[in-house]
Amino acid sequence: MPNGRRDVLLKVANVNPDSVSTHTDRVLYSAIGVFVLLYFVYATVGGAAFIDASSNYQQPWYRWLVGPMIAAGVVAYDRAVIGRVGISYDKLESTDPHEFLRKPTVGLYLGRLGLAVLFAVLITEPLMLARYQGEIDARLNVMHNEQLNEIDRHGVVGTWTARLNQLKQEAAADDAVVRDLTERAAQKRRDARTMYQQAIDDSAGDGVSRNTGCPHGGYCDQLVRRSRSLDDQAAVLDQQAGTLLDTQRSARDARATEQAELTRQIAEQRQTNHDAVRADAGFGARTAAMWYLVTSDFWGVGVFYLGITLLLVALDCAAVGLKFASRGNAYERNEARIARRREHEAALLHEREIEDARTYSLAMAKVVTDGIQTAIHDEKVAREAAERAGAVLFTSVALPEAVRKLTAHRGRHYRPVHGELLGTDDENEPMRNGRHRRSIRTPVIIDGEPTVLPANGRHYRPL
Known part of the structure; x- marks a missing residue:
């Protein structure tokens, strides 16, 4: 691979190409750069897939905006971890390579591992939902039917159904009373027809008496009278049934109206419940169904789910894992030498500046002290000269x-x-x-x- 292209991969991995001096380090950080690029593509597609699944697969346009943003954030974290070298600034005079680097920050790598697991789960979920779509739809159908039955039993539909059954029972009771009357009337008519037929047979000589004709007071005459009595009783029963129907008509009409209204309300409410329950088939419901499949059939679904998750976690942590495994290589030691040398030079320069400042302040203090002493001496000489001159003048x-x-x-x-x-010569003038x-x-x-x-x-x- 040309050096320019390898340097691009090194810059993608956020390492200094000038400090990569060995072939092993160049291959290592080039591979890390390739993993970073692959992860950017994977995170972009995965983020877009998660947004699409969250919107119930409506394919929103902004999914390709959120995906690159998520990928850029995670890649920036990876580049920060890869490009960071834990340099120790203790014992700067030491040349022992074991003292160049500090111990690795475990929290930094654990945080990246947690981020990888979270991101892998978020990406794995849409893939699994698409892979087991048929099983998830079947599970959702079962769940929806159970919910509808539960709503019908304990919801307003159950109350309306109970009232409708009560109205049907009342109507059935009224019908039973009327039907009993009509059945009794019909039975009496059948008995009357039977007796009348017996009377005809008896009058023909084929009856019980074996006599022809139907004399008054005879057996045939008795059969005819009993037949007519049964017809009269049947007519009375029919009249009672008709009267009862007239009495029940208003109650029957009210029940029929209420039954029709309840039937309409139950149908509308069931349709509303059906639409509401069927609408509960978005990302959350499908995820719950997916987890039910994973827990109920672990060796059929759960193993596949876990395998994809681990694969994505491995791809996610590949770059940072290679960085952690190659700690203390030639690249990190070169970076540590450069940084420690600069720090040592800066410390020596700072110490020299402090020493120079201390020397300068002492010199300035000495100059000021000498100047003050000289000024005091000059003033003292001038004062003594003035006093001597005054004394001479005073005496002369x-x-x-x-x-x-x-x-x-x-x-x-x-x-x-x-x-x-x-003062005046007047002694009487007061003086202050x-x-x-x-x-x-x-x-x-x-x-x-x-x-x-x-x-x-x-x-x-x-x-």
Whole structure:
């Protein structure tokens, strides 16, 4: 295979082609790339099949949108697991290959295994539903008939059926009474016809008396009278039956109307129940029927189901399984060496930067300290020079006695300075007492203008 094509497979597997230095690793990661591509196709078709089965095989157009999205998500997870190398950053100075890698993260692989099992079940289910469609339809038919019978017994149809049977029993009871009357009348008529025939036979000499004719009071005459009496009784019974029918007519009409209404309602409700039960044949019902077949006939259906699931799980975990089995190969060690070297260089550089920063801060602190000490020394020299100059001027210049007394208090006065210097000669004029925290500067006459000598490194304006 050309190098360019193999590099494509390596990039699909999310590994660095520059670090794949051995033929074994190149073959391994090329195979992983092929498995990733195959899984993308398998996951796309499987996701679309699951969406189609979930929509009761309506073949929605968006199934080819959801399938690639699911496949892309799982493939991204696989590429992250395959391209990840568990590098150990402990003991960076060590050259022992056993210390290059950390222990594998078990949760990462267990999560992928769980995802594979879940996805395999989701993909296997539509395949099994299509494979055992006839058996599933038969099972659904049995389940639907049981549900319809249960609804007829305990639902509103059962109540209406019980009422309809009650009405039929009432109608049958009324019919039995009328029928009893009519049957009794018919029996009496039959008896009357029999007796009349006997009377005719007796009058012909073939009867019991063996006499011809039908004299009054004879046996033939008695038979005729009894026959006529039975006809009269039959007529009375027919009249009673007719009267009873007239009496029952309103109740019979009401029952007939109610029976017709109940029959119509029962038929409509049964049709509604039938449609509702037959509609319960979607993905969930077919899945339940499928699991019934798996549990009831494990060696016929369950083994086939389990075999397909394991096959899909193996295909799903092939890429990650090869990655787990090849842990610690030359590719991972090369990646670990590069990463550990960079980390070691970065750590040394960081340590050097910290040392340089510490040295720079110490140098800056020394410079600042020397500058402060120099400034303090300069200020001290200036202050001592100013004090010496002031002392020289103080002793060399002739000052009034009042000024000498004023400067002898070292900044503490009972009267303000301007009161001492510019006060009036009137002793009766009140003077405001004051206290100064600054020392009094000795005024010196220079070029005809009074000035104050500097002290403590500060200068003041002329008085």
